[in-house]
Amino acid sequence: RRRALLAESTGPGRTEDGVPVALLLNAGEGDPKEAGAHDSEGVGLLRTEFLFLDRADPPTVAAQTDTYTRLFEEFSGRTVTVRTLDAGSDKPLAFVETGHEDNPALGVRGFRTSRVHPGLLTDQLAAIAAASEETGARVRVMAPMVSTPDEAADFVALAREAGIREAGVMIEVPGAALLADRLMSRVDFVSIGTNDLAQYTMAADRTLGTLPDLLDPWQPALLALVGAVGAAGERSGRPVGVCGEAAADPLLALVLVGLGATSLSMSAPALPAVRHALARHSQGECRRLAELATAASSAGRAREAVRSAAHPET
Numbered sequence: 001r002r003r004a005l006l007a008e009s010t011g012p013g014r015t016e017d018g019v020p021v022a023l024l025l026n027a028g029e030g031d032p033k034e035a036g037a038h039d040s041e042g043v044g045l046l047r048t049e050f051l052f053l054d055r056a057d058p059p060t061v062a063a064q065t066d067t068y069t070r071l072f073e074e075f076s077g078r079t080v081t082v083r084t085l086d087a088g089s090d091k092p093l094a095f096v097e098t099g100h101e102d103n104p105a106l107g108v109r110g111f112r113t114s115r116v117h118p119g120l121l122t123d124q125l126a127a128i129a130a131a132s133e134e135t136g137a138r139v140r141v142m143a144p145m146v147s148t149p150d151e152a153a154d155f156v157a158l159a160r161e162a163g164i165r166e167a168g169v170m171i172e173v174p175g176a177a178l179l180a181d182r183l184m185s186r187v188d189f190v191s192i193g194t195n196d197l198a199q200y201t202m203a204a205d206r207t208l209g210t211l212p213d214l215l216d217p218w219q220p221a222l223l224a225l226v227g228a229v230g231a232a233g234e235r236s237g238r239p240v241g242v243c244g245e246a247a248a249d250p251l252l253a254l255v256l257v258g259l260g261a262t263s264l265s266m267s268a269p270a271l272p273a274v275r276h277a278l279a280r281h282s283q284g285e286c287r288r289l290a291e292l293a294t295a296a297s298s299a300g301r302a303r304e305a306v307r308s309a310a311h312p313e314t
């Protein structure tokens with residue numbers, strides 16, 4: 001019965017009372033046609049690292065333009081959110097010299113890479129701009145690992161110089177979440193990366209595998225930060241997406257919407273169950289579930305409280 005219910009649930013994301021919550025795809029390396037064939041409202045996170053890793057030199061602007069064009073063509077009329085290069089830390093690049101780092105997760109990674117190699121980012125933005133001209137997709141860009149409102153403003157300026165109309169940043173550093181109001185005024189949208197935001201909020205290395213309880217996306221501290229960003233989004237009228245793994249859990253997706261998320265991005269298999277969960281709950285119910293989760297004293301209790309209060313078929 002559950003499978004039949006999920007198969008019936010198609011189309012744009014909506015709460016039970018009709019509030020739109022765009023359901024987007026996390027994409028990366030892989031067949032663009034296959035990505036385009038999923039029932040999504042677009043791409044909420046295009047991880048572009050696959051173009052840069054395991055190479056002696058960066059890809060040319062022409063080669064990048066070609067790759068982006070092939071994906072954008074499959075999303076004509078839909079949104080594609082391209083995340084600029086998020087290398088460094090666990091994904092070092094041969095052609096970016098950062099020097100030895102004892103704590104690479106706290107080092108030159110993500111947007112910070114442009115401090116030592118600005119041409120990488122400007123070339124990538126030029127390629128994205130060129131590719132978006134040739135297709136009907138609504139292309140927007142966002143930078144990973146932005147920590148301050150000034151960094152957000154710098155990225156948006158670079159995107160505009162490249163001719164890209166919509167530019168935002170990922171919120172994956174607590175400092176960015178804490179100044180969300182100031183940051184929001186400098187960008188067109190934000191997207192919360194819960195994987196890194198959990199790592200930096202709980203001071204628990206996401207690559208370790210020995211601290212899963214601290215990295216649990218139901219941690220009330222993480223949810224409190226998501227709520228702070230959601231509230232800033234509501235005040236400013238800017239869209240707030242979530243593109244970390246948290247968005248793929250249907251119960252947690254309800255909580256994220258209750259905290260102010262206006263879009264959710266996930267891997268393709270998660271889309272039907274999240275769509276179905278949303279259709280069973282009003283925005284008001286999502287808000288109540290969010291209150292229960294953030295008020296809980298642990299991740300486990302947050303999950304249990306929401307599970308027993310949500311619709312049993314979630």
Ligand code: PEP
Pocket residue numbers: 045047086172192193194195196197243244245
């Ligand atoms: C995140 O950090 O939540 C995220 C979506 O980015 P990545 O997992 O690629 O670091």
Ligand code: MG
Pocket residue numbers: 144172193195196
């Ligand atoms: Mg991240």
